[in-house]
Amino acid sequence: xxxxxxxxxxxxxxxxxxxxxxxxxxxxxxxxxxxxxxxxxxxxxxxxxxxxxxxxxxxxxxxxxxxxxxxxxxxxxxxxxxxxxxxxxxxxxxxxxxxxxxxxxxxxxxxxxxxxxxxxxxxxxxxxxxxxxxxxxxxxxxxxxxxxxxxxxxxxxxxxxxxxxxxxxxxxxxxxxxxxxxxxxxxxxxxxxxxxxxxxxxxxxxxxxxxxxxxxxxxxxxxxxxxxxxxxxxxxxxxxxxxxxxxxxxxxxxxxxxxxxxxxxxxxxxxxxxx
Numbered sequence: 001x002x003x004x005x006x007x008x009x010x011x012x013x014x015x016x017x018x019x020x021x022x023x024x025x026x027x028x029x030x031x032x033x034x035x036x037x038x039x040x041x042x043x044x045x046x047x048x049x050x051x052x053x054x055x056x057x058x059x060x061x062x063x064x065x066x067x068x069x070x071x072x073x074x075x076x077x078x079x080x081x082x083x084x085x086x087x088x089x090x091x092x093x094x095x096x097x098x099x100x101x102x103x104x105x106x107x108x109x110x111x112x113x114x115x116x117x118x119x120x121x122x123x124x125x126x127x128x129x130x131x132x133x134x135x136x137x138x139x140x141x142x143x144x145x146x147x148x149x150x151x152x153x154x155x156x157x158x159x160x161x162x163x164x165x166x167x168x169x170x171x172x173x174x175x176x177x178x179x180x181x182x183x184x185x186x187x188x189x190x191x192x193x194x195x196x197x198x199x200x201x202x203x204x205x206x207x208x209x210x211x212x213x214x215x216x217x218x219x220x221x222x223x224x225x226x227x228x229x230x231x232x233x234x235x236x237x238x239x240x241x242x243x244x245x246x247x248x249x250x251x252x253x254x255x256x257x258x259x260x261x262x263x264x265x266x267x268x269x270x271x272x273x274x275x
Contacts, residue, residue: 008159010100016155017100018054023068026059053101057108067112069105070095075115078122085129091152099127099156134161 008016019037025048032041040051048068051059059065071077072095084092095101102123110116134157137150153161 007162008155010156013097013156013159014100014104017097017104018052018057020053020097020101021050022053022056022070022101023048023050024056024059024065025068026065028064053104057104060109060112067105067109069109069113070101072098073102073105073113073119075118075122078119078126082122082126082129085126089133091130091133091157093152094126094154096155098154099123130157137161 025046026043027045028043029045030041030043032039037052040055041049043049056065056067060067072081081092081094102119105113106116106120106123113119150165
């Protein structure tokens with residue numbers, strides 16, 4: 001019997017996000033390229049075109065393009081979105097792959113972003129506010145709410161809350177069925193209903209689900225930390241390459257200066273020989 005996967009991990013969400021189209025400015029010339037996802041190009045230097053994120057990142061690594069960030073990945077737009085999140089009790093609308101695209105561009109194409117550190121800070125603030133609102137939804141379910149509004153979730157947020165909501169709905173269904181059967185039995189026997197056993201069972205289920213929620217949260221935080229480590233490593237590699245190029249240029253200049261007297265003597269000797 002096959003096990004059907006009901007949840008995606010962060011790496012699979014990154015893979016899905018890389019199919020989103022993004023604009024690039026190529027510095028090379030090429031005809032149209034055909035893929036399963038579609039046909040992209042032609043590529044003309046300095047002429048913007050749309051390609052999947054995975055292609056944009058690949059060309060960026062080869063230094064064949066400049067990536068134009070999405071309109072929403074801007075300090076002004078993110079500041080407005082942060083204000084909107086603070087002013088609304090409900091989660092507001094953002095791109096379905098908000099975190100995945102942001103982290104990948106900050107990691108692999110930060111030089112194409114204006115004020116990348118400020119952008120990173122705003123994204124973290126927006127993310128934390130949205131998580132706080134999701135936790136309030138949990139609390140509502142655990143108290144008196146029979147239904148909650150679950151609109152405008154991103155793909156990553158859906159995957160974070162999916163285990164909790166699917167499990168809690170199964171628990172409610174199981175308890176309601178058992179409780180209905182027991183109430184019918186007790187009514188027929190005229191016995192006072194005893195709800196304590198259901199309350200204890202529900203608390204145990206709730207505690208187990210909280211542990212699952214914390215585990216999922218830690219997994220996503222670890223993925224974000226890994227992205228930051230990759231970004232730092234890329235920055236260090238870029239600095240090392242720049243230093244090596246600078247040293248090579250300096251050595252070349254020094255060698256040229258050392259060879260100048262030799263070249264002058266050689267020209268003088270050649271001139272005297274011709275005379």
